[in-house]
Amino acid sequence: MSEKSQSTNPPAEIVPIYILGKRYDVPASLTIQKAMEYAGYQLIRGCGCRGGICGACGTIYRFPNDSRLHFGLACQTVVEPNMYLTQIPFFPGNKAVYDIEAIEPTGVEIVRQYPEVVKCMGCNACTESCPMDIKVMEYMSAAINGDVKRTAELSFDCVMCGLCSSRCPAEEVQYNIAILARRLNAKYLTPKAKHLEDRVKQIDEGRYEVMLRDVMKADPAELRRLYIETRQMEPAMADEMWEPEDKRFL
Amino acid sequence: MPYTAELKKLIKTVESTRAVRVERKKRGEEFPAIPVDQRSDILQKFHPDYREGNRKEIRVGPSKGYAISKEIVTLLEAKSRVDPAKIDLSEVDIETDILVLGGGGAGNAAAIIASERGAKVLVATKLRNGDANTMMAEGGIQGADKTWKDSPYYHYLDVLGGGHFSNNPELVYTLVTEAPKVLSWLEKLGTMFTKYPDGTMRSLHGGGTCRKRMHYAGDITGAEIMRTLRDETRNKRDKITVLEFAPAVELLLDTDGRCAGAVLYNLETEEYIIVKAKAVVIATGGSGRLHIQNFMTTNHYGATGDGLVLAYRAGVPLCFLHTVQYHPTGAVFPEQAEGLLITEKVRGAGANVVNIHGEQFVFEREPRDVEAAAIIRECSEERGNGVPTPTGKFGVWLDSPMIDMLEGEGTIKREFPGKTILFNRYGIDISRDPMLIYPTLHYQNGGLEINSDCETNIPGLFAAGEVAGGIHGENRLMGNSLLDVCVFGRIAGKTAANYVKNIGKQGKLSIDHVKKYNKEVATLKQADTPVSPMVLPDYSNPDVRKRQLTSNYVGTIR
Numbered sequence: 167m168s169e170k171s172q173s174t175n176p177p178a179e180i181v182p183i184y185i186l187g188k189r190y191d192v193p194a195s196l197t198i199q200k201a202m203e204y205a206g207y208q209l210i211r212g213c214g215c216r217g218g219i220c221g222a223c224g225t226i227y228r229f230p231n232d233s234r235l236h237f238g239l240a241c242q243t244v245v246e247p248n249m250y251l252t253q254i255p256f257f258p259g260n261k262a263v264y265d266i267e268a269i270e271p272t273g274v275e276i277v278r279q280y281p282e283v284v285k286c287m288g289c290n291a292c293t294e295s296c297p298m299d300i301k302v303m304e305y306m307s308a309a310i311n312g313d314v315k316r317t318a319e320l321s322f323d324c325v326m327c328g329l330c331s332s333r334c335p336a337e338e339v340q341y342n343i344a345i346l347a348r349r350l351n352a353k354y355l356t357p358k359a360k361h362l363e364d365r366v367k368q369i370d371e372g373r374y375e376v377m378l379r380d381v382m383k384a385d386p387a388e389l390r391r392l393y394i395e396t397r398q399m400e401p402a403m404a405d406e407m408w409e410p411e412d413k414r415f416l
Numbered sequence: 417m418p419y420t421a422e423l424k425k426l427i428k429t430v431e432s433t434r435a436v437r438v439e440r441k442k443r444g445e446e447f448p449a450i451p452v453d454q455r456s457d458i459l460q461k462f463h464p465d466y467r468e469g470n471r472k473e474i475r476v477g478p479s480k481g482y483a484i485s486k487e488i489v490t491l492l493e494a495k496s497r498v499d500p501a502k503i504d505l506s507e508v509d510i511e512t513d514i515l516v517l518g519g520g521g522a523g524n525a526a527a528i529i530a531s532e533r534g535a536k537v538l539v540a541t542k543l544r545n546g547d548a549n550t551m552m553a554e555g556g557i558q559g560a561d562k563t564w565k566d567s568p569y570y571h572y573l574d575v576l577g578g579g580h581f582s583n584n585p586e587l588v589y590t591l592v593t594e595a596p597k598v599l600s601w602l603e604k605l606g607t608m609f610t611k612y613p614d615g616t617m618r619s620l621h622g623g624g625t626c627r628k629r630m631h632y633a634g635d636i637t638g639a640e641i642m643r644t645l646r647d648e649t650r651n652k653r654d655k656i657t658v659l660e661f662a663p664a665v666e667l668l669l670d671t672d673g674r675c676a677g678a679v680l681y682n683l684e685t686e687e688y689i690i691v692k693a694k695a696v697v698i699a700t701g702g703s704g705r706l707h708i709q710n711f712m713t714t715n716h717y718g719a720t721g722d723g724l725v726l727a728y729r730a731g732v733p734l735c736f737l738h739t740v741q742y743h744p745t746g747a748v749f750p751e752q753a754e755g756l757l758i759t760e761k762v763r764g765a766g767a768n769v770v771n772i773h774g775e776q777f778v779f780e781r782e783p784r785d786v787e788a789a790a791i792i793r794e795c796s797e798e799r800g801n802g803v804p805t806p807t808g809k810f811g812v813w814l815d816s817p818m819i820d821m822l823e824g825e826g827t828i829k830r831e832f833p834g835k836t837i838l839f840n841r842y843g844i845d846i847s848r849d850p851m852l853i854y855p856t857l858h859y860q861n862g863g864l865e866i867n868s869d870c871e872t873n874i875p876g877l878f879a880a881g882e883v884a885g886g887i888h889g890e891n892r893l894m895g896n897s898l899l900d901v902c903v904f905g906r907i908a909g910k911t912a913a914n915y916v917k918n919i920g921k922q923g924k925l926s927i928d929h930v931k932k933y934n935k936e937v938a939t940l941k942q943a944d945t946p947v948s949p950m951v952l953p954d955y956s957n958p959d960v961r962k963r964q965l966t967s968n969y970v971g972t973i974r
Contacts, residue, residue: 195751195752196752197752200955203955203956203957204957205957205960206956206957206960206961206964207956208952208954208955208956208973208974209717209955210661210683210684210952211661213543213717214543214544214547214551214716214717215547215551215552215716215717216716216717217552217714217716217756217757218756218834218838219551219552219636219639219834220544220546220547220551220552220639220716222543222544222547242752242838242841244417244752261647261650263650263651263653264651265651266605266606266648266651298837299837318608322608322634322636322833323634323636323833323834323837325639326643345643345644345647348606348608348644349605349606349607349644349647350606351606351608352603352606352607352608352609353603353604353605353606356608356611356615357611357613357614357615358603358615359561359599359603359609359611359615359616359617360614360615360616361561361562361563361564361616361617362561362596362599362600362603362617363600364563365560365561365562365563365596366596366597366600368563369568369593369596369597374567374568374569374593377567377569378568378569378572378589378592378593381569381572381573382572382585382586382589386581389573389576389581390452390453390581392573393452393573393576393577393581394452396573397570397573397574397577397626398626399626400565400621400626400627400628401444402441402444402446402621402766403441403442403444403766403822404628406612406616406618407564408565409564409565410565410627415567415569415570416563416564416565416566416567
């Protein structure tokens with residue numbers, strides 16, 4: 167504990183952390199990101215959404231006398247006393263350039279785009295480094311086995327921060343392989359929404375032209391009336407195929 | 417941090433009323449919605465937009481006299497970051513057909529479409545490509561595509577009603593008729609929408625919708641759309657170049673008054689870069705990081721309203737900036753998560769909003785401004801039904817465990833994987849315990865005036881996404897922002913690509929509009945004239961800044 171915590175005035179507990187090896191004393195309730203700002207950094211790299219989804223602030227840390235590495239997003243991880251940390255705001259990674267219309271949803275295609283995928287040695291360092299608790303190694307092995315759908319589903323929460331790649335002895339770029347799998351899965355292995363196709367056709371044929379142009383011309387009073395009277399509310403618990411009584415505007 | 421003993425005790429009260437509320441919901445009984453003609457009463461009394469001293473008239477520029485949030489006015493009544501006399505326009509660093517400012521949903525959509533029409537595109541973005549509010553949108557994207565129960569007609573009325581009938585009808589028409597086309601485009605690009613096994617889209621209600629048309633990808637819909645678009649941008653590297661950490665600080669015009677490029681600032685080397693372009697698309701997003709009225713915000717780090725400033729200096733008028741959107745449900749506990757967005761999809765899936773006594777006080781699917789005002793009222797002295805937090809704030813409960821009771825065990829984990837992981841980190845299981853929430857600054861309803869081709873009043877300058885105004889009127893509904901960025905991003909890309917084919921010879925580059933604007937600002941005789949665009953918010957420690965004796969800050973950044 168630093169001397170600051172003895173002070174009666176600021177009630178916040180102060181703890182030491184080591185940013186890039188240098189000690190700063192910061193309030194214990196802060197996230198790593200806010201602690202860096204408190205320490206005096208103006209963040210440019212390593213800061214994006216500040217809400218745990220953009221993957222800008224991947225951070226690696228460890229504690230004295232602890233052999234293990236720890237991983238987190240700086241915006242989501244609360245500081246702990248004596249943590250030694252560095253951000254990895256960027257890590258070089260290859261991205262295959264492909265025409266999504268011209269490729270196949272198969273494991274062979276994934277190997278064609280990312281031949282290194284088969285070099286995975288199953289060490290699990292990727293999974294252990296994932297701040298989103300994704301089973302990275304499992305989706306990599308699904309990719310090697312040609313299970314595109316499983317690769318897509320297991321990697322769905324990936325924020326593409328790159329920590330997995332930074333730890334990979336086989337030099338894989340797991341998150342890019344994952345997004346290829348997700349796009350292939352969504353485009354080719356999931357049935358298309360038939361109703362969407364039908365609706366686009368209806369719009370292109372001009373089905374709503376007159377209806378919409380009429381309501382666009384309505385004066386404010388008439389508009390309010392239509393808003394109140396013609397919008398039957400679909401009940402919250404109605405099943406998917408619920409139909410309104412008034413079908414004039416469909 | 418897990419709930420404190422005091423909060424755990426209060427959660428018991430919520431639990432004691434939950435079974436009855438779930439039964440009511442199952443029977444189709446909802447808390448009565450506030451009638452349309454009474455919405456304005458609660459807004460005027462409790463919505464932050466209407467607070468005394470919030471709005472201020474702009475004293476310079478094309479919308480002089482228009483009263484909007486004073487935090488934005490400060491940026492508009494500011495001088496340029498760089499003395500325009502120092503900028504040497506005879507040396508152009510980069511030339512391109514189309515310069516897209518902003519790497520969010522609208523910017524990437526515009527770049528993709530423009531490149532497919534043969535244009536050479538440069539995307540310049542403040543942070544990384546994809547660091548944008550699009551990435552953070554959670555709940556969904558609207559589109560009236562269920563042919564047996566919904567249509568663009570209903571979508572149109574919902575948008576208008578949500579916006580208090582003030583929206584620009586042509587823009588809304590474009591939004592709702594393009595919506596199914598955009599969903600189809602995203603499906604074709606390989607966006608992982610949550611679907612039934614036969615391919616039918618799953619969809620939910622949002623606040624102010626009469627039909628369930630909120631399409632989603634788990635609870636990270638924006639991230640899924642953003643990373644798909646970004647991946648597609650990266651696949652088009654023969655046509656699209658992306659320049660990261662290079663925000664625009666001024667637009668450039670040509671001597672004929674057409675937009676002809678921009679001045680970028682390399683945040684790392686601190687040099688200024690002159691880009692000459694045949695057309696510019698402004699897709700710089702919103703302004704939550706201005707922390708209007710000191711509200712917490714859900715917005716990403718770069719949301720400082722830069723595009724408004726740039727275009728306003730060049731002569732583009734503003735609209736609908738007199739209202740700002742506060743998302744009804746931002747986290748207020750734990751402290752580390754304060755301001756964090758809790759998607760409206762939680763309410764769309766059936767969760768009630770309840771007070772300290774475990775009572776409902778508002779229908780959970782009111783339009784956002786009405787919902788937010790009702791929560792603020794509940795926590796006000798008048799009602800005094802807010803739940804106190806350990807940091808001295810107040811909130812109300814968002815009763816997420818209802819969802820599993822309504823839709824079956826495991827629904828929350830399946831439908832809200834992102835929030836489940838996040839709250840687990842704090843030792844809170846949102847399928848067992850409710851979340852404590854309060855309104856948080858979320859969206860810039862208004863912005864630059866555009867038409868339905870994304871044209872501004874300046875030839876060669878186009879705008880799309882959150883930076884533009886008129887689509888949502890005075891209040892946006894959930895799921896129409898992801899839609900907006902895709903619809904108007906695509907249109908901006910198309911219009912700009914067509915425009916650059918026929919512009920003839922460009923005049924000489926000019927920055928005279930900035931010189932003129934600076935002079936107008938100088939007439940205000942402010943004691944300390946601010947500098948804009950802001951570029952990044954200032955979250956540094958003031959004690960540290962005091963000791964940075966040799967640092968020179970221009971605005972908030974060195």
